Amino acid sequence: MKISDVKFELKRYEYYETFHITGSSRNVAENIEVKVFLDDGTEGIGEASPSYRVNGEIISSLFSLESTVKEMIKGIDVRDYAKVFKIMDGLSKSAPSIKAAIQYATLDALSIEIGLPVYKIFGGSKDTIETDKTISIDTLERMVQKSIETFSQGFHTLKIKVGESLKEDMEKILAISEATKGAEYVIDANQGYSPKEAIQFANFLYENKVNVKIFEQPIIWNDFEGLKFVREASPISIAADESVRTKYDAYRLIKDDCVDFINIKLMKSGISDALAIIEMAKTANVGLMIGCMSESSVGINQSVHIAAGTGAFAHCDLDSHMLIKEEKFRGKFVQKGSTINLL
Amino acid sequence: MKISDVKFELKRYEYYETFHITGSSRNVAENIEVKVFLDDGTEGIGEASPSYRVNGEIISSLFSLESTVKEMIKGIDVRDYAKVFKIMDGLSKSAPSIKAAIQYATLDALSIEIGLPVYKIFGGSKDTIETDKTISIDTLERMVQKSIETFSQGFHTLKIKVGESLKEDMEKILAISEATKGAEYVIDANQGYSPKEAIQFANFLYENKVNVKIFEQPIIWNDFEGLKFVREASPISIAADESVRTKYDAYRLIKDDCVDFINIKLMKSGISDALAIIEMAKTANVGLMIGCMSESSVGINQSVHIAAGTGAFAHCDLDSHMLIKEEKFRGKFVQKGSTINLL
Numbered sequence: 001m002k003i004s005d006v007k008f009e010l011k012r013y014e015y016y017e018t019f020h021i022t023g024s025s026r027n028v029a030e031n032i033e034v035k036v037f038l039d040d041g042t043e044g045i046g047e048a049s050p051s052y053r054v055n056g057e058i059i060s061s062l063f064s065l066e067s068t069v070k071e072m073i074k075g076i077d078v079r080d081y082a083k084v085f086k087i088m089d090g091l092s093k094s095a096p097s098i099k100a101a102i103q104y105a106t107l108d109a110l111s112i113e114i115g116l117p118v119y120k121i122f123g124g125s126k127d128t129i130e131t132d133k134t135i136s137i138d139t140l141e142r143m144v145q146k147s148i149e150t151f152s153q154g155f156h157t158l159k160i161k162v163g164e165s166l167k168e169d170m171e172k173i174l175a176i177s178e179a180t181k182g183a184e185y186v187i188d189a190n191q192g193y194s195p196k197e198a199i200q201f202a203n204f205l206y207e208n209k210v211n212v213k214i215f216e217q218p219i220i221w222n223d224f225e226g227l228k229f230v231r232e233a234s235p236i237s238i239a240a241d242e243s244v245r246t247k248y249d250a251y252r253l254i255k256d257d258c259v260d261f262i263n264i265k266l267m268k269s270g271i272s273d274a275l276a277i278i279e280m281a282k283t284a285n286v287g288l289m290i291g292c293m294s295e296s297s298v299g300i301n302q303s304v305h306i307a308a309g310t311g312a313f314a315h316c317d318l319d320s321h322m323l324i325k326e327e328k329f330r331g332k333f334v335q336k337g338s339t340i341n342l343l
Numbered sequence: 344m345k346i347s348d349v350k351f352e353l354k355r356y357e358y359y360e361t362f363h364i365t366g367s368s369r370n371v372a373e374n375i376e377v378k379v380f381l382d383d384g385t386e387g388i389g390e391a392s393p394s395y396r397v398n399g400e401i402i403s404s405l406f407s408l409e410s411t412v413k414e415m416i417k418g419i420d421v422r423d424y425a426k427v428f429k430i431m432d433g434l435s436k437s438a439p440s441i442k443a444a445i446q447y448a449t450l451d452a453l454s455i456e457i458g459l460p461v462y463k464i465f466g467g468s469k470d471t472i473e474t475d476k477t478i479s480i481d482t483l484e485r486m487v488q489k490s491i492e493t494f495s496q497g498f499h500t501l502k503i504k505v506g507e508s509l510k511e512d513m514e515k516i517l518a519i520s521e522a523t524k525g526a527e528y529v530i531d532a533n534q535g536y537s538p539k540e541a542i543q544f545a546n547f548l549y550e551n552k553v554n555v556k557i558f559e560q561p562i563i564w565n566d567f568e569g570l571k572f573v574r575e576a577s578p579i580s581i582a583a584d585e586s587v588r589t590k591y592d593a594y595r596l597i598k599d600d601c602v603d604f605i606n607i608k609l610m611k612s613g614i615s616d617a618l619a620i621i622e623m624a625k626t627a628n629v630g631l632m633i634g635c636m637s638e639s640s641v642g643i644n645q646s647v648h649i650a651a652g653t654g655a656f657a658h659c660d661l662d663s664h665m666l667i668k669e670e671k672f673r674g675k676f677v678q679k680g681s682t683i684n685l686l
Contacts, residue, residue, distance in 0.1 A: 080468070081467070082465065082466025082653070083466070085466065086468070086654075114458065121464075123424050123426070250626075251623075275622065276622040279623060280594075282619070283590045283619055283623065284594055
């Protein structure tokens with residue numbers, strides 16, 4: 001069946017609590033829900049959760065793309081989804097979240113047509129994945145409190161936001177680690193440290209036996225040599241997040257041995273580049289995690305299906321839908337605490 | 344539907360004419376046809392065309408794997424084909440042709456289950472591909488004669504086998520080029536030259552304005568530095584064939600900038616590594632061609648569907664089924680001369 005129409009809809013979601021990370025604090029997420037309609041009325045759904053901070057995306061500008069995108073892909077049979085993927089690759093630089101949403105909505109429509117869930121289109125590697133939950137930047141007391149609460153809800157891995165003050169971060173992490181024994185941590189500095197600060201922090205975590213799985217994006221995104229310098233000095237695994245948007249970024253980082261892990265987000269890479277990054281990283285023995293922006297259950301659903309289908313991720317950070325107020329859950333999965341079961 | 348049985352069948356095909364390449368001359372192809380049966384009786388078909396020269400594969404040893412492979416994948420739902428892919432990756436070193444055949448047969452069964460041709464499972468990038476046809480090593484006169492005949496049958500690109508004598512090869516190529524004006528050539532030395540000979544030959548082709556698209560595997564497979572040396576000195580594109588079996592080989596060659604092109608063959612890499620190589624090569628701006636061993640129409644069908652589905656190949660060398668005597672054509676495609684249309 002051919003694509004007959006494309007529709008964009010603006011969505012606004014309030015956060016339960018202020019989401020504070022290095023250099024950014026927000027109470028509201030503004031997303032664009034996209035629908036791809038087929039000749040026979042079938043509709044595929046996807047969601048773009050744009051990021052100005054990471055992608056330079058402006059929501060009003062993305063929203064204005066509706067008719068352009070429709071003209072680009074109208075008439076294509078969803079069974080030829082690679083054609084849609086290729087056309088959307090043209091938006092990799094300027095509108096990757098729209099690229100992701102349209103690519104996914106196309107797969108969603110195909111999935112309905114052929115009666116095969118999207119994660120099975122990718123091979124159905126797993127039926128279940130585990131996600132962490134994020135503790136955003138706050139006072140030491142409130143971060144400890146929140147960590148205890150989240151850990152007790154069954155989230156074995158806590159993602160801790162740091163990066164605004166090395167000294168305070170050290171105190172906070174020690175206190176959290178003390179209060180949630182048995183937990184595992186992903187530490188995310190969101191580019192907040194200098195390379196030397198990052199190494200100091202990595203050594204501090206290691207020496208204090210904090211159970212850190214991954215230390216994400218310690219320094220500014222564009223300093224690949226700096227990342228390599230930190231990686232080589234750090235006793236714990238270093239991940240790139242903001243540094244990797246396209247597969248070309250990933251190739252450069254991998255080729256130059258800059259990182260231990262790559263954090264793939266569909267909102268940075270779309271599905272096409274995500275798949276390329278997965279293959280490259282697996283081949284080069286670089287670890288993979290998958291993360292999110294501010295997706296609702298519609299957008300998180302996309303990453304859940306890619307993660308389960310490919311089975312490529314050592315860690316999933318797919319929690320934004322738990323942090324925002326959503327009228328109705330619309331994922332094609334069932335979640336209980338940290339455990340996500342595919343449908 | 345779950346996999347309930349796996350069957351191997353030995354097949355023997357005679358070549359119409361002796362197939363002579365550097366270091367090898369053969370009149371017979373011995374392949375293994377594999378069938379994957381599902382609970383409901385659906386059968387998926389694939390073919391292994393083993394190579395001792397490239398893979399070290401011995402057909403009797405491969406044939407003895409039938410029950411082992413069956414035990415490995417029995418009970419897996421073909422909708423979870425990634426699980427079969429992963430298990431078959433264990434045979435990458437020892438039995439890549441069996442890996443390819445089982446991976447494809449699984450997809451073929453899935454394709455029947457969901458009513459979607461295999462090339463559409465890969466996204467349906469193209470409905471049509473073009474193949475070359477091979478002129479094997481022979482006397483100058485007979486190679487010229489064969490080239491004229493093949494070119495007049497509508498094969499725009501001729502694949503010319505060389506590598507046993509630099510001086511004779513130069514004379515042969517000039518004569519062929521003179522006799523088939525307007526044609527394009529892929530020159531394949533199958534590891535026959537030294538690095539210096541390879542550079543001499545590349546310069547000779549360039550200076551004599553022979554219309555060469557790709558110069559394949561000029562030197563011994565294991566000399567990656569030599570390939571890089573040849574590539575840097577050659578004015579025409581250098582491809583690796585025997586040097587690339589797994590995705591790890593490809594990664595190393597790409598990372599070290601050793602080649603302009605990679606020749607993917609499912610019989611070397613299976614489908615899983617082929618897909619990884621495609622993503623890496625596309626990202627790194629390394630060209631891609633797809634080739635074959637001695638597959639019948641059953642095995643060529645596999646490569647045809649991967650080539651059309653991914654749309655990744657600048658050149659297709661999928662001609663072995665035209666060189667052997669086969670009782671019945673069994674590809675899920677229609678061919679007229681060099682043009683292959685998918686069904």
